[in-house]
Amino acid sequence: MNLELVSKSDYIICLGSMISKDSPKMNDLIIEAIAKNSAEFIYMHPVDDIDVKLYCTQFVKYEVGSEEGILALLLEYFTKDRSDELEEYLSDLDIGYISAESSAGEEEFDEMVEKLLNKTTKTIILGEDLFTHERVANISAMIKAFKEFSDFNIISLSDFILNANDELEDVAELKSYNGTVIYKYASNEDEFVYGSESFSKVAKVSNKDLISLNYGKQSIQRVFKLDKNLQGTIALCGVKADDESFLSQGYRYKQVKIEKVEE
The missing domain is CATH 3.40.228.10 (Dimethylsulfoxide Reductase, domain 2)
Structure with a gap:
């Protein structure tokens, strides 16, 4: 590079x-x-x-x-x-x-x-x-x-090796990502979920709530932190290098169901 x-x-x-x-x-x-x-x-x-x-x-x-x-x-x-x-x-x-x-x-x-x-x-x-x-x-x-x-x-910025065919395909129909969406990024410092006020309202969670991120049959828990510098309904989640949850697999955006964990 x-x-x-x-x-x-x-x-x-x-x-x-x-x-x-x-x-x-x-x-x-x-x-x-x-x-x-x-x-x-x-x-x-x-x-x-x-x-x-x-x-x-x-x-x-x-x-x-x-x-x-x-x-x-x-x-x-x-x-x-x-x-x-x-x-x-x-x-x-x-x-x-x-x-x-x-x-x-x-x-x-x-x-x-x-x-x-x-x-x-x-x-x-x-x-x-x-x-x-x-x-x-x-x-x-x-x-x-x-x-x-x-x-x-x-x-x-990726280690992915481009090994492309010459033939271009039609652009596929766009899938819907409605509701609460998580965007993961690499972080060795924390594993919080950072979201905007809009995200907080849609997900029905508050600052410092322990929340459950549900994706298919998988579920993980994180602490939610309100970030007033963020906008929209995409939240950010730090993921460590050794993470083996659904967050580390596939596309970096995940449409999840969020539930507050009652302590």
């Missing part, structure tokens, strides 16, 4: 990573690039991270699970000198529908393109959300196409 590329970039997209939690070092390099290079920093994620929103130049919030659709939009807006195969693939997609389903407006991508003016060193940072997604095979093929037909440097 060529971290030096980030500090030298003047246009940076971060997709699929809550960068302040996932990679504080990378986060610092982005801030350095903004300060030194007047870099545009576009942060794309379903979680409103107040800390990152203080310094990003554009925040694109998309629906949980729609990473595949976001990559299709990036292919549409940022690739050039495309192959006939890629051109045909994109022409067959309903970009307006994908944009609406992902809740990432076409006007937001227009704004991203406008920010490219006079930018010379472009980098996209790809996070773990992409590589734990059930559609990772097609996501990998999309990343391969983006690398080939754009002038972006690509940096992955």
Whole structure:
């Protein structure tokens, strides 16, 4: 991973990573690039991270699970000198529908393109959300196409090895993530669940409550902490490296049922 590329970039997209939690070092390099290079920093994620929103130049919030659709939009807006195969693939997609389903407006991508003016060193940072997604095979093929037909440097925060087919598949229908959703991040310091006031109301829990997270037939207990810097109904949960619960498996977002544990 060529971290030096980030500090030298003047246009940076971060997709699929809550960068302040996932990679504080990378986060610092982005801030350095903004300060030194007047870099545009576009942060794309379903979680409103107040800390990152203080310094990003554009925040694109998309629906949980729609990473595949976001990559299709990036292919549409940022690739050039495309192959006939890629051109045909994109022409067959309903970009307006994908944009609406992902809740990432076409006007937001227009704004991203406008920010490219006079930018010379472009980098996209790809996070773990992409590589734990059930559609990772097609996501990998999309990343391969983006690398080939754009002038972006690509940096992955994941150890996942891209072994993609050349053939791109249609974007799958977006699954619903209604109700209370947990987003897990690596942490050796704590295993709390941090949620906003909105999350607290929906889950019917209060600050410092012991809660049960129920996912299918599995259940784990955590202490809930109210975080006024968070918004929406996605809560954050620190997960240790040796965790073997459902939180450590598969996609980083889990739709869970939450119950207060009576002590």
